[in-house]
Amino acid sequence: MNNAELVKRDLSVVWHPCTKMKDHEWLPMIPIRRAEGIWLEDYDGRRYLDAVSSWWVNLFGHAHPYINAAVQQQAQTLEHVMLAGFTHQAVVELSERLVRLTPAGLERCFYADNGSAAVEVALKMSFHYWRNNGRAGKTKFITLENSYHGETLGALAVGNVQLYKDTYAPLLMQTISVPSPDCFYRQPGESCASYSERMFQPMREALERHAEEVCAVIVEPLVQCAGGMRMYDPVYLKLLRAACDEFGVHLIADEIAVGFGRTGTLFACEQAAVSPDFLCLSKGLTGGYLPLSVVLTGDNIYQAFYDDYGSLRAFLHSHSYTGNALACSAALATLDLFEQNDTLAANRSLAAAMAAATADLGDHPQVAEVRQTGMILAIEMVKNKLERTPYPWQERRGLRVYEHGLANGMLLRPLGNVVYFMPPYIIEPDQIAMMADVARQGIDKAVAD
Ligand SMILES: *Cc1c(COP(=O)(O)O)cnc(C)c1O
Numbered sequence: 001m002n003n004a005e006l007v008k009r010d011l012s013v014v015w016h017p018c019t020k021m022k023d024h025e026w027l028p029m030i031p032i033r034r035a036e037g038i039w040l041e042d043y044d045g046r047r048y049l050d051a052v053s054s055w056w057v058n059l060f061g062h063a064h065p066y067i068n069a070a071v072q073q074q075a076q077t078l079e080h081v082m083l084a085g086f087t088h089q090a091v092v093e094l095s096e097r098l099v100r101l102t103p104a105g106l107e108r109c110f111y112a113d114n115g116s117a118a119v120e121v122a123l124k125m126s127f128h129y130w131r132n133n134g135r136a137g138k139t140k141f142i143t144l145e146n147s148y149h150g151e152t153l154g155a156l157a158v159g160n161v162q163l164y165k166d167t168y169a170p171l172l173m174q175t176i177s178v179p180s181p182d183c184f185y186r187q188p189g190e191s192c193a194s195y196s197e198r199m200f201q202p203m204r205e206a207l208e209r210h211a212e213e214v215c216a217v218i219v220e221p222l223v224q225c226a227g228g229m230r231m232y233d234p235v236y237l238k239l240l241r242a243a244c245d246e247f248g249v250h251l252i253a254d255e256i257a258v259g260f261g262r263t264g265t266l267f268a269c270e271q272a273a274v275s276p277d278f279l280c281l282s283k284g285l286t287g288g289y290l291p292l293s294v295v296l297t298g299d300n301i302y303q304a305f306y307d308d309y310g311s312l313r314a315f316l317h318s319h320s321y322t323g324n325a326l327a328c329s330a331a332l333a334t335l336d337l338f339e340q341n342d343t344l345a346a347n348r349s350l351a352a353a354m355a356a357a358t359a360d361l362g363d364h365p366q367v368a369e370v371r372q373t374g375m376i377l378a379i380e381m382v383k384n385k386l387e388r389t390p391y392p393w394q395e396r397r398g399l400r401v402y403e404h405g406l407a408n409g410m411l412l413r414p415l416g417n418v419v420y421f422m423p424p425y426i427i428e429p430d431q432i433a434m435m436a437d438v439a440r441q442g443i444d445k446a447v448a449d
Helices: 003-013 021-025 065-077 089-101 115-132 153-158 162-171 192-198 200-213 235-247 268-272 299-303 325-341 343-363 397-407 429-446
Strands: 032-036 039-042 047-050 108-112 140-144 176-178 214-219 250-254 278-281 293-297 367-373 376-381 418-421
Touching: 047 429, 065 325, 089 108, 089 293, 089 325, 108 115, 108 299, 115 153, 115 214, 115 250, 115 278, 115 293, 140 153, 140 200, 153 162, 176 200, 192 200, 192 235, 200 214, 200 235, 214 235, 235 250, 235 268, 325 343, 343 367, 343 376, 343 429, 376 429, 397 418, 397 429, 418 429
Parallel strands: 140 176, 140 214, 214 250, 250 278
Antiparallel strands: 032 039, 039 047, 108 293, 278 293, 367 376, 376 418
16 A cells, blocks of 8 residues: 555545645645654655644654553453443543642533534533523623634634634524734734733623623633634633623633643643633543543532423433543543653743744744744744735645645644644654754745745
8 A cells, every 4th residue: 555545545535624625636645554652654654743733632642552551451341331321430530530630610520522512512501501590591602703612513603713614604603702812913012911911801891791691701721723823811811710700601711722731731721820610621631542522610510400300400411422431541541641751841841942943933034923832832924024914815825834844754734824833742852943944944935935
């Protein structure tokens, strides 16, 4: 088998996610034969450094011996059992550990099997909580501009990346959208903290005006990832938590992308010292092995559903693979690795190395900004640096960086004009240097004409 043979078979039967399939008439697809650590290897023997953690899911590298062993052992004991009326050791242990590790007040774990499904669970639970408390008039959600919460209709409705959303607009519930605290738009000389604080005003006004009809505010804490790795200051989350309490509205933290150490702390909410009413986790939860997601919430929410059968207050939501045992075993092994390696401390020096390796790019004439939060570093290409005019999307500059990366053994998959690194935590300093070099050359090429 070689690349060309498998690609040919693929193109006659597979429809790929988030892909303009016609591009594959000229853009090669890469069939991966095996992977180990940070490397992916194709059928022609070429290797690619996975600088984006295979869409942000992989934390400790591919085919990790420890996670492999845990999943294999689980497979020999119990691969899956339905979680309604039944339970198993892996899901109990995982829940105990998540309750211990997440911010205070999150005491109950409700499982689903992907990030979008977790967002749906949180939205429905919030709405249903208010309904169970005689507040059926609360039917709306507040969301930030440029936010992303997944692709299913409810998750899409509370997201705000127009590229994914516009087409389906007629199908989506109405939400209340407020400007983002995204520090890219701060004034020259203004600090990120002061900008994010200033940008809380429209959120406060929306809460004042709409609290009676609003169930919850949903945010991606600290980094709007799919929206171009746009970042904001923790002060915003602090203000938001206080205002949600003041106005009687839930706070949903979607840490599906930023959870599990990406931002420098195990969970991004910790940097603002806040606890959300609902915390959505997925992606890194299983170290990038198996689909699993969870919504954590507090006892006050749980109790609003805890009643006799006849009261019809229960949360009757399920997915077939809810709490899958293999996925839970991968998650437990992933949490072990965090403890065994003091990953958060090690990541601090990796993050510093990423900053050092890209420091010069801030002066690049076609780079508006190099920004970083922990293990996420983003480089924003612009047509005009002074005015921060973006390149028109039709020019597909990011795609040129992607192609340059592949030709040079690197998986970089820019978001529009934003080139970013979100590597597995096992990346080594010389690989960081390589990642920065390939990105720098790719950017030079992409902006050359
Ligand atoms: C990826 C992502 C989701 C959706 O998760 P899926 O597993 O792809 O459905 C939701 N929210 C955020 C912040 C994400 O990054």
